[in-house]
Amino acid sequence: MRIPESFFVIYQPKYTVPCVFDLNERGTFPNHPSVTGTWGFRVLADTDLKASVQFAHLVHRPGKDPQTGKAYEWMVEETSIDLDDQLTLDSAAVEKKITDSEIRSALMDAFNEWHDNFVPMKKKKVDIEELKQKLGNVVDECKERIRKELVRKNQHWVSSNIPRRIHDFKYGLYNHVKERLYQEYQSNGGEDSEPNLLKKIALFNRVLDNFDHEDLMKPDGTVWRNEDEIWQCWIGFAGSEDEAYRICRTMDAVFKDLELDEVG
Structure with missing residues (x-):
């Protein structure tokens, strides 16, 4: 159901x-x-x-x-x-x-x-603020379980492609952004290493390969349920929702500027 x-x-x-x-x-x-x-x-x-x-x-x-x-x-x-x-x-x-x-x-x-x-009750009345906090925590726990399960289910086809993607990126587009990429990530609050940042960028591109495709077909032949499931899977691979959005902000700032430079 x-x-x-x-x-x-x-x-x-x-x-x-x-x-x-x-x-x-x-x-x-x-x-x-x-x-x-x-x-x-x-x-x-x-x-x-x-x-x-x-x-x-x-x-x-x-x-x-x-x-x-x-x-x-x-x-x-x-x-x-x-x-x-x-x-x-x-x-x-x-x-x-x-x-x-x-x-x-x-x-x-x-x-x-x-x-x-x-x-939760307080003086024989529902404690609304504590209830919101408790409900929010339960929703967050549900999200985390779903994301871990999505990572587990898709690990085989996602990870198998990552070494090639990292290699292609390092010897291609990375040469145009390496002076800014990691610095931008850190300015956004990123604390992971630069090699792991490159890996997460590769994971982002792999997981979201078919995000705009109408059929939402995965590389292994199965199908995503919807676009939200793709996004939740990406958050799972990124490690947290904050990190997922941080990676996206970093890429948007650096690669957008690169496109403007090329146009100019």
Whole structure:
């Protein structure tokens, strides 16, 4: 099941695998898929710390897939319910979107148990500032896990090309910028060595090879999910979001000036 772009799973109950969230993203099936439970929920949050509950329910609802034209008997029905700044789940909103009273009751019980353990309190009131800090930390941890996984999954085709790229850069364009490149990087707060800076530039160019291509095809024949996944992978190889943006600012300043010099 797809997670909306820029959102991260900050909580999901420990459902026995395979659960409804393990089913394919298309969400339609000719036969009843093998799952340990027909419904589930998880809490999502985005980079602006806006949170919501994502609910999924496997239901028998025959139809025809508009993309493939194939008939199906079962489908995953999805719905999203926004949470307020105290991460409260409004029971009226749940009732409006989930008609089964038993499922609704079980969901509210499970959610409230998580909420009571997660949300910090101060003098019997929700501590909003501490909650924002805690939520932000959890989102950052989610980002870091995703980036590490992207590095692991793409390490083979990214790293295999880096020595050649470093060689070509050092004996080509680098000769025109070597007086400024490392100095510019350091002025932007960079603390890594110059050889590692060259490696990170090579990694940037390798990972973002197909960033502007409509098919988003990777060199190994697989496909990126979207442009954000490419960018998150680059951050993973750079080591941190700050370092990724620092490398980009450095390249933009140095190579942009080089282009202006060539034009002049």
